[in-house]
Amino acid sequence: MTRPDLLPPGITVRKSAESTAPGHVFLAPKTAGLLQAPGTLQSGPMIVDDQGQPVWFLPRGTGALNYATAFQKQTYRGNPVLTWWEGAPIPTGFGVGYWVVMDQSYKEIARITAGNGYAGADLHDMQITPDNTALLTIAQPKLHRVEGIPRLVMNYVIQEVDVETGKVLHEWDGLEHVPVSESYLSPNPLLPYDYLHLNSVTLDTDGNLLLSGRNTHTVYKVDRKNGDILWRLGGKKSDFALAEGAPFSWQHDVSRESDGTLSIFDNTSADAAETGGGKPTDTVSRAIFLSIDTSAKTAELVRSYTSPDGLLSTSQGSTQLLPNGNVFVGWGAHGYYTEYARSGEVLMNSSFKDPAVNSYRAFRFPWRGRPTSSPAVAGRTSSDGMTVYASWNGSTEVVSWRVLAGDTPQDLSVVEEVDKDAFETSVALADRTAYVAVQALDSGGQVIGTSKAAPVR
Incomplete structure (x- = not known):
């Protein structure tokens, strides 16, 4: 009645407990289909409460031809801000667009895109650093020799740019550091070979980078300044021995957590004997936390959380350790999100009512919105x-x-x-x-x- 221009997707709350962490849920709903009829639900960044009721919604398109991803709260110049990607997604799993930065009054204060002549930023990740710079991913086809034969390969680039000026401070080129032979993905002769598929970039505690290579089943630690790979976790050239339960594959959203563990959304668990070979022994995806010993070069599983609905997410997904110790998981392609107590007890479990709707990631953050509009x-x-x-x-x-x-x-x-x-x-x-x-x-x-x-x- 009051806002007929807003048509956010509905949410079903299957379970909700009082012991969930403070804050709101951050989603970016989008549809799996290419087109939707006019007047149906919209896509865009959305904040909801524990009852699934919208708190804030900004329509950014319908269907899969234009949408938003990776919606979250970050800090810029000491203040809380909202950030998300929007633009034109490509059906093969990447996009060309830009990152929006919005303040607490929902005013756009910055728009971040790729520099050095690239067409635009990829949809997977952008992290604002304490230096008020942005780490972002770029995906662009490039002619490269594969087994001696020239062919188009999807090259992933990481740029660190100054948010205010857009100046590129550092650039990392995937093909210069990660050989195509590390990939587990079978090439499609009709498409550029997406051998690496970087889907997250974040800072480690020492200021260097942690990158997630989905199609190499590897987490890369990269020197932020010179681009050298400091170590590999998982995949064909792992520098670490992964203990039972620790191997992962086709993973998303790698982060160093405040307790020192490495959190990973493990899309398809890999058998220990395969050490990341991509042959799943489990039929469900996991949110996992690994303890990494860089001296002994070992990685052990600390804890793991699987979906109460038995979901196997073949794409997307996120894992978040909350300040009170709870764990918040977005189940990617399935459009579900779940909050757990540290013990594994399910505190909240929700999903979009329309099974065609999903959110690349899902997070929980405290947020105080102060719109300049009137009720x-x-x-x-x-x-x-x-x-x-x-x-x-x-x-x-x-x-x-x-x-x-x-x-x-x-x-x-x-x-x-x-x-x-x-x-x-x-x-x-x-x-x-x-x-x-x-x-x-x-x-x-x-x-x-x-x-x-x-x-x-």
Whole structure:
């Protein structure tokens, strides 16, 4: 009623417990199909609460021809910001676009893209560093000899760029450091050979880079300045012996966590004898945490979390260690997300209602949104009075709504106060008036926003 322009996908909450971590859930819904009919659900960055209700949604397209990915909260110049990729995805699993940076008022403050003549940034990852630079991935076909034969290979490049100026500070070229022979992917003669498929880039605790090569089943530690590979974890040339349960394959979203472990979304668990060979012994994907001993060159499984729905995610996915020790997992292609206690107890399990909708990653972050827009209101007559509808896209502070009504926009008085119960709260009133408005109240009962007066239809 209040925001007919917003058509976010619905969410089913299968389980929700009070012991989930503080904060909201960050998603970027998109559809598996190429096209959708006008008037159906939209894709775009979306924040929801534990009940699956939208808190903020920004439509960025429909279908799979244009969408957003990797939506999360980051820190830029000491302030919390929202970041996501948007652009044109390519069906083979990469994209050409840019990264948006938005402040707490939902104002775009930066747009980050590739430098040095590349067409655009890839959709997989962008991390803002403490130096206010951005680490981003680029995917671009390049002629390269494979077994002595020239052919097109998908080359992945990492750039570190200054967010404010766009200047490229460092650049890492995948084909210069990772040979094609490390890949487990069988070439398709009709497509550029996507032998590496970098899908995450982040800083390690020493300031160097951690890269995830999906199609080589390898985590690479790379010197941030000179680009040298310091070590490989997993794959055909692993510098580490992986203990039982530690091997992984086709993985996503590698990060060094605050407890020193390495978190990985393991799409298809690999048998220890295969050491990353890509032949799964499990029928479900895992979120895993590994302990890495760089002196002994060993890697051990610390803990592992599998889907309560038995999901095998053949693409996408994310793993997040939350500040209170809980673990938040996005199940990629399946459109599910789950929060666990450290012990493995499932605290929350949710999914998109439409099975064609998924989110590349899913995260939980504390977020305080302060939109500069006004609350939205609508009034509709009914057989026994009228119903007033109130919403405020992006505000995280609304606890209750105060309804005002009257016969002119200038002569409105308070008629009701109700608790906020969804993205759009409805209030049934016995009397009819010509105009209505609403005031948003915070937890202290203070007015934090007032809508314009709207005629009752």
